[in-house]
Amino acid sequence: MGEHARLTLGDKDYELPRIKGAAGPDVLDVRKLYADADVFTFDPGFTSTASCESKITFVDGDKGILLHRGYSIEQLAENSSFLEVCYLLLNGELPNAADFVDFERTITYHTMLHAQFDRFFTGFRSDAHPMAIMTGAVGALSAFYHDSTNVDDPEQRKISAHRLIAKMPTIAARAYKYSIGQPFVSPRNDVTYAENFLRMAFSVPAEDWKPNPVLTRAMERIFILHADHEQNASTSTVRLAGSSGANPFACIAAGIACLWGPAHGGANEEALMMLNEIGSVDRIPEFIQGVKDRKYRLMGFGHRVYKNYDPRATVMQKTCHDVLDEVGDSDDPMLKVALELEKIALNDPYFVERKLFPNVDFYSGITLKAMGFPMTMFTVLFALARTVGWISQWKEMFEDPQRKLGRPRQLYTGPLQREYTPIDARG
Numbered sequence: 001m002g003e004h005a006r007l008t009l010g011d012k013d014y015e016l017p018r019i020k021g022a023a024g025p026d027v028l029d030v031r032k033l034y035a036d037a038d039v040f041t042f043d044p045g046f047t048s049t050a051s052c053e054s055k056i057t058f059v060d061g062d063k064g065i066l067l068h069r070g071y072s073i074e075q076l077a078e079n080s081s082f083l084e085v086c087y088l089l090l091n092g093e094l095p096n097a098a099d100f101v102d103f104e105r106t107i108t109y110h111t112m113l114h115a116q117f118d119r120f121f122t123g124f125r126s127d128a129h130p131m132a133i134m135t136g137a138v139g140a141l142s143a144f145y146h147d148s149t150n151v152d153d154p155e156q157r158k159i160s161a162h163r164l165i166a167k168m169p170t171i172a173a174r175a176y177k178y179s180i181g182q183p184f185v186s187p188r189n190d191v192t193y194a195e196n197f198l199r200m201a202f203s204v205p206a207e208d209w210k211p212n213p214v215l216t217r218a219m220e221r222i223f224i225l226h227a228d229h230e231q232n233a234s235t236s237t238v239r240l241a242g243s244s245g246a247n248p249f250a251c252i253a254a255g256i257a258c259l260w261g262p263a264h265g266g267a268n269e270e271a272l273m274m275l276n277e278i279g280s281v282d283r284i285p286e287f288i289q290g291v292k293d294r295k296y297r298l299m300g301f302g303h304r305v306y307k308n309y310d311p312r313a314t315v316m317q318k319t320c321h322d323v324l325d326e327v328g329d330s331d332d333p334m335l336k337v338a339l340e341l342e343k344i345a346l347n348d349p350y351f352v353e354r355k356l357f358p359n360v361d362f363y364s365g366i367t368l369k370a371m372g373f374p375m376t377m378f379t380v381l382f383a384l385a386r387t388v389g390w391i392s393q394w395k396e397m398f399e400d401p402q403r404k405l406g407r408p409r410q411l412y413t414g415p416l417q418r419e420y421t422p423i424d425a426r427g
Contacts, residue, residue, distance in 0.1 A: 004018060007033075009037055014033065016028040022058075023060070042411050051239070052231065053400065054231070055092065056068070056069065056392055057229065059305055061308075065311065069093070073312055077224045077315040080094075082223040082227070085223075086165055086388045089227060090395065106162050107166045107193065108196075111170050112167075113167060113170050113171070120136070121175075129179075130175040130178075134172065137175065138249060138252055138256055145160070145249070148160040151245055151247065151398060157248070161391045161395060164391050172201075173185065173201045186200070193223075194219040195219075214322055217322075218319050218322065218367055223385040224385075227386065227388050228392065231393075233258050235386075235389060237255050241254040242398070243397065252390055252394075259382060259386065266378075268368070270361075271300030272366070272378075279333065281340050284344065288344060300358060301359060307355065310357070313357065313358055313362070316360050320364075327371070335366060338366045368381065
């Protein structure tokens with residue numbers, strides 16, 4: 001018998017099996033605790049609870065490690081395309097050349113949307129936030145592609161995964177075009193995934209978007225760096241929705257809704273809002289002192305999970321500077337503030353001692369702005385990239401023989417049973 005932890009309640013002892021994973025902290029198996037001892041565990045936010053077993057992504061926040069199926073994020077961002085990472089997350093292994101050709105072709109030929117689908121966009125107000133459009137549009141996919149909503153059919157699960165990965169850039173680009181009053185641009189089959197998205201976002205009928213290898217590679221890296229991040233809030237939302245048997249399009253829409261929250265997917269937008277509030281380089285010393293005096297919040301620095309450094313930020317830093325060098329937008333005051341703030345944060349003892357290094361949100365926000373995206377699109381791009389992580393986790397959940405309907409418990413502290421009083425007898 002393996003190692004156990006012993007829990008004593010009153011005069012009774014209960015053994016909790018200790019389970020080891022491939023890496024990371026061990027877990028205590030409390031599945032039988034309620035049946036045996038009539039108690040629940042109390043863990044607000046589930047920050048000390050493993051809700052599932054997974055083979056997809058491993059994060060070690062203390063050591064600054066992020067692995068997808070065992071491959072470091074640094075190696076994947078340097079050497080892979082986003083679609084290769086998609087294949088890896090979905091299938092567990094990197095594709096060989098023939099597998100990748102088939103996969104890329106499948107995704108490419110699923111990028112079109114049903115012609116009637118475009119009517120959905122006209123139902124939104126012209127000033128609707130692109131994330132509001134994304135949440136509604138992705139959920140509506142189930143009304144058009146109901147031939148891949150049987151979650152008990154492995155083939156339909158695979159088709160729906162391919163459709164979501166393929167159609168998300170088309171929906172995201174349409175959400176952007178609709179928000180700025182420009183006509184939609186259809187996808188093409190002769191360009192890469194990232195280039196296709198950039199073309200759909202920035203082409204206009206009078207002038208096609210001119211491909212730029214630096215910007216295309218930056219887009220690929222942004223997608224790769226945001227593809228999956230273990231059991232975060234939105235991924236847990238997708239799994240919880242999926243545990244009921246809900247169709248994959250509805251589950252991904254739930255993930256998008258969760259990601260929209262500023263505490264989760266809106267961090268890069270908040271980082272740029274902070275830079276905008278600083279306004280100019282000469283105000284940085286005042287702001288830095290305000291941060292030290294706890295008068296101002298520092299956005300885009302440090303990370304809830306990564307206590308040392310964010311490995312994605314290391315990759316994104318180089319990509320950010322490559323884009324800034326390429327677009328040559330040196331007169332933008334916000335970018336000037338960002339670069340100066342980065343320099344201070346990497347050298348000021350206050351930041352260094354507290355490990356408040358620029359994180360991936362800081363660099364991705366600057367990069368996306370330099371590429372021409374408005375702040376309202378930042379979380380949309382996050383959702384586009386994270387779709388593959390969500391659907392991979394959703395797919396893994398259905399292949400798990402331990403899958404159960406999600407049902408968190410509670411510590412009830414409200415009133416006990418009371419007698420109903422008619423309204424005219426209440427004081």
